[in-house]
Amino acid sequence: MYFDYFGLKEAPFRITPNTEYWYAGGQRGEMLAALLYAIGQGEGIIKVVGEVGSGKTMLCRKLAAQLPDGIDSVYLGNPTLEPDDMLAAILADLGETPASGRQARLAQLNAALLARHEAGRRVVVFVEEAQGIALDNLEFLRLLTNLETATDKLLQIVLFGQPELDVQLAAPRIRQLKDRITLSLSLSPLAEAEVADYLRARLAVAGYRGPDLFSPMLIARLTQLSGGLSRRINVLADKTLLAAYAGQTHTLTPAHLDAAAGDADIQSPAQTARHPRLTRWAWLSTGVAAGLGLLAFVAWQALSPTIPPPAAPTQAADTPRSPAAVPVARVTELARQTQRWLATAAPETHVIQIASAKEAAQAAVLLGDLNAATPRPVRVLHGLSRGAPAWMILAGEFPSRDAAMAVLRTLPAAPAGTPFLRTVGKMRTVVLPTG
16 A cells, blocks of 8 residues: 555554544534533433534544543444343443343343442443434433432433434424433534644654645645545545555645545535435545556646636627736736636636746736737646646636637637637646656
């Protein structure tokens, strides 16, 4: 794998929850503290809701590891268990051999909890995938919290589930359970800055000590593709590193990320909305065998990140204007903006390349020569053209080839070359990796 190549002691982006890789950003640290406090109070039911892959299991395991010495934890990870099986699982976790029959098991559980209470201990039950538990079984869990002494509850429950859990809890026939919830938390997706910290933190735990591998442009694109969900971030980051390794480069590019997304069948929310019949999110295991061929094929490709929200394309009247001097600094700033834009623009978006130059100063002259008939917005792409560095002047932004062609036909040939069409998808392979 790529561990030695990037100076890592182990895989930094495995999807198995390992509390050594606990990330306290994105309010996870505050949530952990709130959960520990609520459990310390010993009353009520606690609920944690988050999307698939948002980090609920990692939070659950970190919480179990951080519990005070006087609190024992029980873990229920199978939402299909019937009440009798739940009782058997709880008793087994507490070191008891389950009796036969529900009433006998309830009495056995009550006795075990009382024994722990007398020893100054309490029990908390962590229930994962709670959205998959039948309503009657959720109600049964609530009844277990009725086990108590004259002053203390003997059992506390923490529910971890997807947003569908909230829908279930809205059912009138289990309103008593909802009324018992004293703390309700929601795991939100990570923001772009938090994704950057998350990647950096996991790489550091895995032993990486070099400069940032993921550029700001790449993080922006990764955040968009992953929706800020940690599991998807892990899958994309792992496969992006694998693609770079296959191409024998230490420079991670958008081409590597796009290959990773394709191999994992992960689409951005916008793409998913346009194709509702496609699976919303999917991911594969991080093994090399299936993905290496694809990743090696595209690993030579690299991207230059790109620009802010584009304006609607317009075509002004064919009115000449006097050339205006364009500072070279403006050319380089436009190139940086184009890099940010390319990272998020739809691959099928078309632009018109109207000219190119070998030097930024020459590109500045070309920009100054543009007239009002040039489609807007005007962008500058700095990359490799036919194997040589070039500053490419791009004009317009069109959702389809037909729309772009309609404008292209009206443009005259320029001294610097005949205008032609480019797509965002193809431009993402213009800049070759240099690391």
